[in-house]
Amino acid sequence: MATPDGLRPIETIRAGDVVLNVSAAGTTAPVKVASVFVGNSTLVEVDTEAGRLVTTGKQPLSLAGGETKGAADLTAGDAISRWQDGKAVSTKVRGVKPLAEPGRVFNLVLEVRGTFIANGYLVRSKPPVE
Numbered sequence: 001m002a003t004p005d006g007l008r009p010i011e012t013i014r015a016g017d018v019v020l021n022v023s024a025a026g027t028t029a030p031v032k033v034a035s036v037f038v039g040n041s042t043l044v045e046v047d048t049e050a051g052r053l054v055t056t057g058k059q060p061l062s063l064a065g066g067e068t069k070g071a072a073d074l075t076a077g078d079a080i081s082r083w084q085d086g087k088a089v090s091t092k093v094r095g096v097k098p099l100a101e102p103g104r105v106f107n108l109v110l111e112v113r114g115t116f117i118a119n120g121y122l123v124r125s126k127p128p129v130e
Contacts, residue, residue, distance in 0.1 A: 002117035021114035037107040050091040062122035064090035081122040
């Protein structure tokens with residue numbers, strides 16, 4: 001997880017902590033985590049030209065054009081956004097495959113709906129609780 005103080009493992013993030021939110025314009029700003037939900041879920045592995053990302057199939061990832069798409073709905077050739085050297089860069093998806101075993105997942109709810117940086121990829125947060 002990208003925070004104002006550097007990278008931290010997502011499992012160390014708690015409600016009240018601050019992570020970096022990435023705006024549509026590509027600027028970052030600190031945003032507070034409202035809550036964290038921990039559970040087990042089925043996972044997919046997204047293989048990209050820049051590496052692999054393991055996440056839930058429902059996790060919305062940022063596409064290079066600004067839209068989002070659930071990880072399981074990505075197909076080879078889709079371009080998703082990574083955060084590299086202080087800016088969003090595009091990387092192509094090579095393929096997506098479901099993993100055989102469920103895994104532990106950490107869902108962050110930010111105080112405002114936003115996009116954060118997880119394992120170098122831009123992902124959309126869960127909506128804030130009203």
